[in-house]
Amino acid sequence: VSAALVLMNPLNGHVLAMCSLPDFDPNNYSRIDDLRVFNNTAIFTPYEPGSVFKPITMAAGLDLDLITPLTTYTDACLLEINGHKIRNAEQKCYGKHHMTEVLEKSINTGVVWVEEKVGNERFYDYVKKFGFGDKTGIPLNSETSGDISSLQKRGEIFGANGSFGQGLTVTPLQLASAYSAIANDGKLMKPIIIDEKRYVDGRREKTQSETVGQVISSDTSRQLQSMLVSVVENHYRAAKVDHYEVAGKTGTAQIPERGKYSAERTNHTFAGTAPASRPQFTL
16 A cells, blocks of 8 residues: 655645655664655656546647537447547446536546547647656656656557546656646646745745746636536535535546556545635645
8 A cells, every 4th residue: 555645835836745655764764674665656656647637638628629618428438449448437338428527427438539639649738738747846856757658659549548547657746736737727837845945144045936837728727627626516525625615536547567457456546626716725
């Protein structure tokens, strides 16, 4: 069992908390048997995110005016792309739903439909703009960049799998940064771990917030935030907080092992922001 958590301010990129399991006692670090516990999972361990990646696909479709939250889609139940079969979780078939419901019910075939409208090349560009495939630049040792190279391979299957978070890897910090951009009017901020440096001579050097880029329009940001509020309100009610609206998405992803996906082991993720209308926290 392992876990990681990142809590940040989406408006300025300040990392407010970061922790991971398994952990160690720094007072007795020499007693550790497995050196892997020294890794900061939040920045060092990329993984396939699964359905928590679906809002990135929706962001691309919304931003390119190819869909709206109320665009309808009829579930094909089974897709065959380049000789590969894609189904929904538990092989469910959902019928006709609009895009907000595609996120609420986490319909794989629905986001594949959106990605096909966007196209593999433009989808890759949006994934890249959200910061995936690159290090965030946070000044901590051993940050990794994840791997989105599959999206550049020939064949529609790679974009289709990527649309629901398979076949690519991300870090928890990258994911938190991307959800922060969705909440922050589409602006991606560089994560900040050091608020201020204080020198012995009394000087103080405040770390300035840095905008990496405008990933999506502010209109797309507002639409997607509303869709993610519906996900929490109508699906993942465990994330609800009294008197506040929370915008978020869950993901359950099979873990690849020795060339195939494990039938038993999974990674579970929740990513979201609150309060949804005036975001202060991304988790």
